[in-house]
Amino acid sequence: xxxxxxxxxxxxxxxxxxxxxxxxxxxxxxxxxxxxxxxxxxxxxxxxxxxxxxxxxxxxxxxxxxxxxxxxxxxxxxxxxxxxxxxxxxxxxxxxxxxxxxxxxxxxxxxxxxxxxxxxxxxxxxxxxxxxxxxxxxxxxxxxxxxxxxxxxxxxxxxxxxxxxxxxxxxxxxxxxxxxxxxxxxxxxxxxxxxxxxxxxxxxxxxxxxxxxxxxxxxxxxxxxxxxxxxxxxxxxxxxxxxxxxxxxxxxxxxxxxxxxxxxxxxxxxxxxxxxxxxxxxxxxxxxxxxxxxxxxxxxxxxxxxxxxxxxxxxxxxxxxxxxxxxxxxxxxxxxxxxxxxxxxxxxxxxxxxxxxxxxxxxxxxxxxxxxxxxxxxxxxxxxxxxxxxxxxxxxxxxxxxxxxxxx
Numbered sequence: 001x002x003x004x005x006x007x008x009x010x011x012x013x014x015x016x017x018x019x020x021x022x023x024x025x026x027x028x029x030x031x032x033x034x035x036x037x038x039x040x041x042x043x044x045x046x047x048x049x050x051x052x053x054x055x056x057x058x059x060x061x062x063x064x065x066x067x068x069x070x071x072x073x074x075x076x077x078x079x080x081x082x083x084x085x086x087x088x089x090x091x092x093x094x095x096x097x098x099x100x101x102x103x104x105x106x107x108x109x110x111x112x113x114x115x116x117x118x119x120x121x122x123x124x125x126x127x128x129x130x131x132x133x134x135x136x137x138x139x140x141x142x143x144x145x146x147x148x149x150x151x152x153x154x155x156x157x158x159x160x161x162x163x164x165x166x167x168x169x170x171x172x173x174x175x176x177x178x179x180x181x182x183x184x185x186x187x188x189x190x191x192x193x194x195x196x197x198x199x200x201x202x203x204x205x206x207x208x209x210x211x212x213x214x215x216x217x218x219x220x221x222x223x224x225x226x227x228x229x230x231x232x233x234x235x236x237x238x239x240x241x242x243x244x245x246x247x248x249x250x251x252x253x254x255x256x257x258x259x260x261x262x263x264x265x266x267x268x269x270x271x272x273x274x275x276x277x278x279x280x281x282x283x284x285x286x287x288x289x290x291x292x293x294x295x296x297x298x299x300x301x302x303x304x305x306x307x308x309x310x311x312x313x314x315x316x317x318x319x320x321x322x323x324x325x326x327x328x329x330x331x332x333x334x335x336x337x338x339x340x341x342x343x344x345x346x347x348x349x350x351x352x353x354x355x356x357x358x359x360x361x362x363x364x365x366x367x368x369x370x371x372x373x374x375x376x377x378x379x380x381x382x383x384x385x386x387x388x389x390x391x392x393x394x395x396x397x398x399x400x401x402x403x404x405x406x407x408x
Contacts, residue, residue, distance in 0.1 A: 022110035071398035131329030136170035161340035
């Protein structure tokens with residue numbers, strides 16, 4: 001077995017397998033792989049679906065302008081794990097070497113990807129739950145499914161939902177009233193939640209904690225007709241809206257990830273464009289500070305307020321002085337952000353890294369739109385072999401209307 005791990009290609013294949021197996025949310029999102037070698041800061045384009053509005057009759061009055069768009073996913077995450085092993089370690093069996101070194105390294109890289117995916121919650125406007133209270137019933141799981149269904153989320157595949165430790169245990173305990181005793185017992189012992197209400201439910205340790213901004217005052221919309229168009233919302237799928245009534249001159253009156261509603265602004269089904277009869281929730285995607293006198297603050301929000309056409313998101317733009325309600329909790333409080341989504345709501349994009357040519361042995365493997373690079377080099381000074389494993393990736397909520405947050 002002495003030479004097994006001088007075969008860098010073998011080590012890379014093992015690493016790729018272990019890394020892929022360690023992904024949870026990363027296994028359920030849309031995955032894209034750029035076929036070209038890339039560096040940090042490069043980007044790839046992921047096409048968004050084109051929407052149409054049907055018309056009556058046999059005669060075509062005019063051809064609509066197609067608004068075909070692509071989401072730009074920036075490959076801004078370069079992560080690595082490195083370690084040095086002795087010559088004696090190189091005599092280990094494949095199984096022992098994998099267990100001692102490769103699996104922990106793969107788990108750490110996967111954890112970085114999971115954390116990045118969890119971080120896109122700030123760009124997801126759909127929101128349910130009570131801040132400070134972990135979801136503990138399947139009625140609360142159903143509330144998230146109901147929102148996505150009302151919004152017209154495609155039902156061609158099963159959706160995935162990821163819950164933190166407290167919510168997972170509470171939901172698993174809730175199985176006692178729904179499933180046979182043996183299934184419920186396993187769910188409680190292993191926190192394996194199972195399937196419910198269009199979702200496959202999982203426990204996840206990487207979900208983000210959101211801290212609410214100051215969020216004080218009596219906020220109102222400042223000015224009517226503050227809508228936008230799909231084209232104007234751009235790649236970010238956002239817009240700005242002018243508000244006032246916040247506490248004067250307050251830094252971080254809202255923080256990126258805070259969720260708000262506007263009185264009189266309901267969401268619409270993205271296919272039928274019919275009202276959901278429920279207020280649309282919006283995520284603030286950038287920190288905001290209020291000004292003096294009337295507490296003005298310009299907020300950047302998603303989804304954009306689009307009141308007509310194939311990409312309509314809401315029933316109407318908010319009226320002047322429409323009341324604003326912060327949904328994410330009281331100012332300064334912190335809460336876990338559980339995530340549920342259709343696979344195409346979030347994209348994990350990766351790209352292969354170039355192989356060094358001098359002074360080291362390197363290998364690269366790709367499978368299932370996952371790419372990982374391994375480099376091995378002998379350290380003559382310390383009589384040890386150094387390994388490093390690298391990934392390059394980016395994450396984006398490229399279709400955030402089909403994802404939802406459930407607060408804990």
